[in-house]
Amino acid sequence: MSTTNITILLPAGRLPLAVMSRAHELALGNDLSVYLTNEQNLRLLDVPQDKAPEIRQVFMDMGMQLKAPGRFPLPKVCVGQVNCKLGRINPEEISARMVERFSGREIKPKLKIGVAACMFSCSGATVKDIGVVSAKSGFDLYVGGKAGVQPQAGRRVLKGVDEEELLQAIEKVVDFHQERTSKKQRMARLIDDPDFPYPHEV
Ligand code: SF4
Structure with missing residues (x-):
């Protein structure tokens, strides 16, 4: 069968x-x-x-969403300050804001997002296409990380930004991904494009 x-x-x-x-x-x-x-x-x-x-x-x-092509991915999160003394934030909250803001939009496959409540990055945020890490003040944003056959760490492109700046930046990066690729694509292949909105490591 x-x-x-x-x-x-x-x-x-x-x-x-x-x-x-x-x-x-x-x-x-x-x-x-x-x-x-x-x-x-x-x-x-x-x-x-x-x-x-x-x-x-x-x-x-039951109100659950099922995985389907083109559906915006849910961020993978670490357990955060609720259960870890090193956590600076509750990643569930920032994950919920991302879902609220982006879940209606279409994306090309292979985009992975991670959120970590401190630099230890237990959710693998720094090796995701888009990684959010809670810093001493605000959020750091990483792009272009990946695991797989040739793993690479993401490039930190923003440091210590507030939540709204963070969400706007994610939107720009996701728009770029959507415009610049016709099929599934890891962000790592796009971050050296001359028009990539965040070309420099910070
Ligand atoms: S990333 Fe930091 S806060 Fe999150 S579980 Fe790991 S050590 Fe704790």
């Missing part, structure tokens, strides 16, 4: 108990595996093709 996967997007890596419970029931009833993705989402594996529409609908009816 042919199978597929369903990925339920979890803002700031938070799994609502009702979703956990429903996923558990569906996994038991349909012999599915449950996988926690690197981007902090919940993926149901081995979903029979004929059951997939019904299972997708269950989670959409």
Whole structure:
């Protein structure tokens, strides 16, 4: 029997108990595996093709978004000051602002975003296409980081900016990504373009 996967997007890596419970029931009833993705989402594996529409609908009816091409990615976040004494912010909050501001827009695939509440960057913010790190005062913005076969750290392009400046800068970078690539693309390949809005490391 042919199978597929369903990925339920979890803002700031938070799994609502009702979703956990429903996923558990569906996994038991349909012999599915449950996988926690690197981007902090919940993926149901081995979903029979004929059951997939019904299972997708269950989670959409619960108000959850499912991974789909062109959908703005949820930032991967560290646990932040709520559970870590080094944290300067609660990354869940800045993640929610990004979702509120950008979730309606289309993007090309392969854009990853991370938020970290201190320079240790446990969420991998400095190796994401767009990385937000809470600094002593304000936020630092990194662009062009990536993991994979040839990992590279992002370039810090803004230092100590406030939340509105940060969101405006992310918008510019995402606009650039959208305009300059016709298909999936890592930001690392675009940051040396002469028109890239933030050409210098700070
Ligand atoms: S990045 Fe900093 S604040 Fe976040 S979990 Fe790691 S050490 Fe704690």
